[in-house]
Amino acid sequence: MFKNQPKGLYVLALANTGERFGYYTMLAILLLFLQAKFALPTATAGLIYSTFLALVYFMPMVGGAIADKWNFQKTVTLGIVVMFLGYFVMAIPTSMPEGSAFASPAFYIMLLALLLISCGTGLFKGNLQVMVGDLYNDPRYSSKRDVAFSLFYMAINIGAMFAPSVTEALCKVALSAQDLVYNPAIPGLCNKFIAGDEIEPDKLAMLMEFAKSPADLMVWCKTYMATISTGYSYAFAVACGSMVLSFIIYKVGRRTYASVSDSKSAAASSNGAPVKELTKEQTKSRITALLLVFTVVIFFWMVFHQNGLTLTKFAEAFTTSECYGWTRIAFNVWALATIVVAVYATFNLIQSKGRTSRLVSGLVLIAALAGLYFFYANTEDPVTGLQPQIFQQFNPFYVVALTPFSVALFSWLAKKQKDPSAPRKIGYGMLVAGLGFGVMAIGSIGLGIAPAEGQASTLVSPNWLMGTYLVLTFAELLLSPMGISFVSKVAPPKYKGAMMGCWFGATAIGNFLTAIPAMLWDKIDVAVLWTILIGLCLLSAAFIFSIMKKLEAATGDTEDAAPVADGLETVEDDVI
Numbered sequence: 099m100f101k102n103q104p105k106g107l108y109v110l111a112l113a114n115t116g117e118r119f120g121y122y123t124m125l126a127i128l129l130l131f132l133q134a135k136f137a138l139p140t141a142t143a144g145l146i147y148s149t150f151l152a153l154v155y156f157m158p159m160v161g162g163a164i165a166d167k168w169n170f171q172k173t174v175t176l177g178i179v180v181m182f183l184g185y186f187v188m189a190i191p192t193s194m195p196e197g198s199a200f201a202s203p204a205f206y207i208m209l210l211a212l213l214l215i216s217c218g219t220g221l222f223k224g225n226l227q228v229m230v231g232d233l234y235n236d237p238r239y240s241s242k243r244d245v246a247f248s249l250f251y252m253a254i255n256i257g258a259m260f261a262p263s264v265t266e267a268l269c270k271v272a273l274s275a276q277d278l279v280y281n282p283a284i285p286g287l288c289n290k291f292i293a294g295d296e297i298e299p300d301k302l303a304m305l306m307e308f309a310k311s312p313a314d315l316m317v318w319c320k321t322y323m324a325t326i327s328t329g330y331s332y333a334f335a336v337a338c339g340s341m342v343l344s345f346i347i348y349k350v351g352r353r354t355y356a357s358v359s360d361s362k363s364a365a366a367s368s369n370g371a372p373v374k375e376l377t378k379e380q381t382k383s384r385i386t387a388l389l390l391v392f393t394v395v396i397f398f399w400m401v402f403h404q405n406g407l408t409l410t411k412f413a414e415a416f417t418t419s420e421c422y423g424w425t426r427i428a429f430n431v432w433a434l435a436t437i438v439v440a441v442y443a444t445f446n447l448i449q450s451k452g453r454t455s456r457l458v459s460g461l462v463l464i465a466a467l468a469g470l471y472f473f474y475a476n477t478e479d480p481v482t483g484l485q486p487q488i489f490q491q492f493n494p495f496y497v498v499a500l501t502p503f504s505v506a507l508f509s510w511l512a513k514k515q516k517d518p519s520a521p522r523k524i525g526y527g528m529l530v531a532g533l534g535f536g537v538m539a540i541g542s543i544g545l546g547i548a549p550a551e552g553q554a555s556t557l558v559s560p561n562w563l564m565g566t567y568l569v570l571t572f573a574e575l576l577l578s579p580m581g582i583s584f585v586s587k588v589a590p591p592k593y594k595g596a597m598m599g600c601w602f603g604a605t606a607i608g609n610f611l612t613a614i615p616a617m618l619w620d621k622i623d624v625a626v627l628w629t630i631l632i633g634l635c636l637l638s639a640a641f642i643f644s645i646m647k648k649l650e651a652a653t654g655d656t657e658d659a660a661p662v663a664d665g666l667e668t669v670e671d672d673v674i
Contacts, residue, residue: 104233107246109351111253114226116344117178119257120185120337121219122494125406126262126487127269130285131330134323135208136199137289144407144616150212151403151609155602157220162599165225166592171352174229177222178348182341184214189334194324224598229355231586231594245505247582248575252501255494257340262491263431265333269485272329278322280483282414284308285326286551288319301552381590387649388588388597390642391521391581392604394528397638398577399608401531401631402570405490407616408627409563412538413486415548416624418557420480425561429481429488433473434495440466445502489563496571504575520584521649525642527577532635534569537562539628548620 128150132143165173188211195202230250273280287305290297297305309318376384427433440463447459511517518526541562545554582601589597618627642649 103246103249104354106233106351106355107230107249109347109354110226110230110233111250113344113348113351114250115253115257116340116347117181117222117257118254119261120181120340120344121215122258122261122490123264123333123337123340124185124188124215126490127265127330127333129406129410130487131327133289134285134330135327136195136202136205137293137323138199140411140619141613141617144619145613146209146212147407148610148613148616150216151406151612152606153213153216154219154223154606155399155604155609156606157216158224158602159220159596159599159606161220161222162224162228162594162596164221165228166594166596170225170229171355173221173225174348175345177218177220177225178341178345179218180221181215181218182338182345184211184216184218185334185337185341187211187214189331189338191328191331194320194327220602224602227582228586228594228598231598233355234586245509247586248501248505251575251578251582252498255497258494259434259491259498260431261494262487262489264336265330266485266488268332268336269326269329272325272332276321276325278325280326280485281308282419282484282486283552285323288323290551291315291319292323297551304552376590381593384588384590385593385597387521388585388600390645390649391524391584392600394524394638394642395577395581395601395604396608396611397634398524398528398531398573399605400611400614401535401635402574403609403612404615404631405493405567405570407612408619409489409538409566410486411548411616411619412542412624413484413489413560413563414553416542416545416554416556416558417484417486417489417560417563419484420482421484421560422480424474425564426479426481427470427473427477428492428564429484430473430477431491433470433477434491436466436469436473438495438499440470441499442502445506449506484560489560489567492564492567493571493574496568497575500571500575519646519650520581520588521642521646523576524581525639525646527573527575528635528639528642530573530576531570532632532639534566534573535628535631535635537566537569539625539632541566542623542625542628545624547623550620 129143129147132138132146133140138146161173161177187207190207192204192207195204199205227247227250230246234246269280283301284305287297287301291302291305305319306315309315309322421429443459443463443466447456447463450456450459508517541558545556545558548554582598585598585601586594615627615631618630
């Protein structure tokens with residue numbers, strides 16, 4: 099899997115890892131930050147969250163158009179700088195608003211920062227992926243495109259995997275400095291008390307007991323919320339540092355990708371490889387096929403990106419903050435990293451033919467298993483005080499751990515000439531996403547409507563969310579990296595930047611629509627909410643399968659002349 103790839107792939111992937119670490123550090127806490135800092139209700143905070151996500155994925159359309167006319171490499175550099183400025187503004191501590199958030203200058207400064215981050219992402223995200231795709235215009239690497247995007251996507255998720263743990267640790271640092279601890283039921287109650295709203299007697303009693311200073315409860319509540327907000331500011335500062343690291347990697351490794359997408363003319367002919375000329379009819383059919391696929395993508399991202407909205411609210415309102423047994427080590431990111439090492443070592447041990455390679459893999463596996471036992475023996479039982487954002491580490495962890503199996507499976511299918519087309523994989527991804535929310539629907543039976551503040555009276559195991567993220571990750575691996583590869587391969591050469599931008603534009607619409615479930619969060623039974631999302635997934639899958647023949651006919655002439663399996667590493671020899 100890692101062999102015989104162009105060096106530029108690793109430089110661009112590592113640069114993206116740094117950028118994604120910063121982005122997901124911020125995204126893991128954005129909803130919680132909006133509610134802690136500005137006391138916004140879930141519906142309002144969800145609307146800001148979804149609008150920001152929409153801009154993040156809409157702006158690559160603008161960034162792609164700019165790069166098509168200007169310069170891909172310089173556009174990416176500008177994007178890194180603009181994102182840094184946005185995170186820097188977010189990291190500046192500001193005083194807690196007195197009264198309405200909409201009357202506070204800090205609120206509009208925050209909105210400006212989010213706008214800078216979205217604009218910078220637009221200049222960076224899609225164009226970096228075009229550059230990755232152009233590395234594979236070289237005939238030596240053309241058949242490795244799908245594998246490359248799987249590796250690229252894995253690198254993204256390495257950064258994302260560590261982000262939630264960083265935010266949780268920084269929040270604990272800030273709280274510990276004030277001799278405070280985190281409790282998921284407290285922030286909502288504090289905001290309600292500060293606003294002067296009526297609180298149910300039992301919940302008020304819980305708040306007073308937690309504060310241990312009922313006479314100064316108002317002061318304590320303001321201190322608690324200001325401290326949490328400070329912890330989030332620390333996390334935004336870490337995001338700034340990750341952008342600096344991304345910039346350094348990108349510039350130091352420039353020689354490895356200097357020949358691709360350097361300008362509009364270079365994009366038309368990368369590495370001196372001739373680009374196939376398309377007729378107007380072919381161009382039209384490809385663009386039409388891409389737009390139809392983008393329509394389905396809208397609904398996938400609408401349901402998938404509930405991770406930062408309704409799934410985070412579910413973690414806060416309905417999930418116990420304790421975890422027992424073996425699964426408790428899953429909340430230690432270093433234990434998750436050790437599991438990843440064990441998975442890769444096992445995979446290589448099974449597939450490798452060389453004695454030295456197998457010996458090294460065996461030793462690494464033994465060390466990893468010993469490390470896991472160490473974490474198990476030295477982790478408190480139960481783990482307590484779990485923060486809602488920590489659950490967002492499971493999706494990237496699953497992506498990183500499962501990527502070798504995904505690559506091996508599709509390589510084996512390609513070798514057998516049974517590899518599904520990209521549109522068909524997207525259809526399967528929608529079905530699997532529906533299954534993921536089916537897990538949530540089952541786990542939510544009998545829970546009722548979410549409380550307006552604090553936690554519900556009935557709580558469920560963290561295992562429900564962990565299982566849901568696992569299933570959703572299978573859906574993501576079917577759709578996201580393969581979809582990006584599909585766009586880079588199918589898009590007419592002179593519209594590459596624009597079509598990659600349209601992919602993110604479809605994602606933008608889906609992300610904006612994430613606000614709809616958030617608006618329904620405390621208005622309908624939570625199990626009914628998940629059922630609605632299941633229905634959307636199934637309808638989207640039905641649509642794409644109904645037009646599958648047209649999609650495959652329009653894009654069937656894009657495959658390389660050589661058999662796909664010939665260019666992919668075989669499972670037996672080169673998966674690792």
